[in-house]
Amino acid sequence: MPHQFIRTHQNHLVNPASVKSWLKENGGALLLYNGSCIPVARQHR
Numbered sequence: 001m002p003h004q005f006i007r008t009h010q011n012h013l014v015n016p017a018s019v020k021s022w023l024k025e026n027g028g029a030l031l032l033y034n035g036s037c038i039p040v041a042r043q044h045r
Contacts, residue, residue, distance in 0.1 A: 009041045 005013045008030060023029045028040040 012038050
């Protein structure tokens with residue numbers, strides 16, 4: 001896994017530069033600049 005990406009969930013790798021904000025409701029998620037909402041697993045919070 002390239003060092004510039006972070007694993008937020010078993011099925012998701014995210015480039016930190018693409019993260020717009022952190023959403024705390026519904027267990028936690030990342031909102032990306034392209035409008036996607038990526039879940040964050042409990043162990044990665």
